[in-house]
Amino acid sequence: MGRAPCCDKANVKRGPWSPEEDATLKNYLHKNGTGGNWISLPQRAGLKRCGKSCRLRWLNYLRPDIKHGAFTEEEDNTIISLFYKMGSRWSVIAANLPGRTDNDVKNHWNTKLKKKLFGANNNNNNNINKFNVPKIEAPFIHNPNIYQPSSSSSTPNHSFNHDHNHNLNQNLYNQFYVPIPSFSTLLAQCSTPTSPMSLLPNYTTLSNMGHPYNPVPTPTYSSPDARYMLHTPVPESVGPPEEASSVSGSSSAVYGSSLEDDPFFAELGFGLMQEVMMNSPNCGYGDQEDIKPQGLGQSVAN
DNA sequence: AAAAATGCCAACCGCGGAGAG
DNA sequence: CCTCTCCGCGGTTGGCATTTT
Numbered sequence: 031m032g033r034a035p036c037c038d039k040a041n042v043k044r045g046p047w048s049p050e051e052d053a054t055l056k057n058y059l060h061k062n063g064t065g066g067n068w069i070s071l072p073q074r075a076g077l078k079r080c081g082k083s084c085r086l087r088w089l090n091y092l093r094p095d096i097k098h099g100a101f102t103e104e105e106d107n108t109i110i111s112l113f114y115k116m117g118s119r120w121s122v123i124a125a126n127l128p129g130r131t132d133n134d135v136k137n138h139w140n141t142k143l144k145k146k147l148f149g150a151n152n153n154n155n156n157n158i159n160k161f162n163v164p165k166i167e168a169p170f171i172h173n174p175n176i177y178q179p180s181s182s183s184s185t186p187n188h189s190f191n192h193d194h195n196h197n198l199n200q201n202l203y204n205q206f207y208v209p210i211p212s213f214s215t216l217l218a219q220c221s222t223p224t225s226p227m228s229l230l231p232n233y234t235t236l237s238n239m240g241h242p243y244n245p246v247p248t249p250t251y252s253s254p255d256a257r258y259m260l261h262t263p264v265p266e267s268v269g270p271p272e273e274a275s276s277v278s279g280s281s282s283a284v285y286g287s288s289l290e291d292d293p294f295f296a297e298l299g300f301g302l303m304q305e306v307m308m309n310s311p312n313c314g315y316g317d318q319e320d321i322k323p324q325g326l327g328q329s330v331a332n
Numbered sequence: 333a334a335a336a337a338t339g340c341c342a343a344c345c346g347c348g349g350a351g352a353g
Numbered sequence: 354c355c356t357c358t359c360c361g362c363g364g365t366t367g368g369c370a371t372t373t374t
Contacts, residue, residue, distance in 0.1 A: 044343080044344080045342095045343075045344095045367090045368095046342070046343080046368090046369095047342090047343090066359095067358095067359075068359075068360075069358085069359065069360095080344090081359090082344085082345090082359095082360090083343075083344080085360080085361090086342085086343065086344080087342090087343085089361095090342075090343085091342080118363070118364090119362090119363085120362080120363065121361075121362060121363085132361090132362075132363080133341085133342075133343085133363095134341090136363075136364085137340070137341055137342085138341095140340090141339065141340055141341080142339095142340090
């Protein structure tokens with residue numbers, strides 16, 4: 031099955047580009063453009079490369095408007111806010127960062143931001159660290175009225191206003207976004223110890239509290255559960271505490287039908303959920319190995 | 333100082349969508 | 354419609370650089 035390869039892999043050069051190849055490609059594109067066909071371009075340009083490779087090299091590195099170098103705090107904030115809004119749609123996120131490519135953004139997220147946000151989790155095999163609360167910083171609650179990405183297409187939303195985005199990030203911490211406690215913190219505040227497995231269904235509820243997709247909380251479960259006496263006040267912008275909810279001093283909300291719908295938690299992955307629970311001092315974990323089957327920490331620690 | 337582990341980023345891969353014929 | 358080609362995307366990998374042991 032599968033499709034025919036785009037080029038004869040035996041007869042194309044692969045791996046890092048040499049300065050000569052870069053110059054050849056750059057010069058050719060400067061004079062002729064792509065000609066609307068990347069596949070035939072290497073032949074026309076005299077390069078022994080796959081067309082896709084040429085395209086990638088141009089788009090990710092050689093384009094004159096590419097911004098090289100470290101990401102700024104402001105760019106970080108934009109990436110974070112858009113990631114929470116739409117998940118791993120890197121091309122859309124990159125479209126809001128002039129000079130950055132989707133590959134750049136993706137790499138930056140995977141190598142820096144993910145750890146910055148969710149914590150470079152400790153030494154997994156070290157019992158001393160077993161009950162440390164992970165260094166998960168507060169995500170942000172997002173006012174969806176500020177920015178509505180196009181949801182039906184993977185095409186970058188060029189109508190998005192960069193000035194507006196700039197302002198949005200300028201005011202990230204004080205106007206459009208409100209920090210919420212991390213779910214590890216929330217779990218740490220479970221009033222009584224509990225078993226990990228019994229936590230799982232409730233974790234969904236817990237995780238939805240103040241979620242960016244749920245600015246208006248609604249009740250989500252009916253059975254009162256004293257384990258979730260949460261003491262952290264819910265930010266006003268999320269809405270008032272849900273009277274109907276059994277969770278005192280908190281609110282909960284429903285997003286979609288399950289965690290799988292949620293890009294934020296899809297990114298975290300089940301491994302981290304386990305890790306957060308294991309690291310929660312009040313959640314009554316016994317043997318760490320019991321619940322460490324599938325790449326615990328891999329999705330985050332590396 | 334050397335080896336091992338980790339970080340980082342460029343490049344590759346294969347899939348899905350769009351559009352032409 | 355159907356098929357084919359090409360483009361663009363997100364996920365993954367390879368390998369060099371840097372840090373830690």
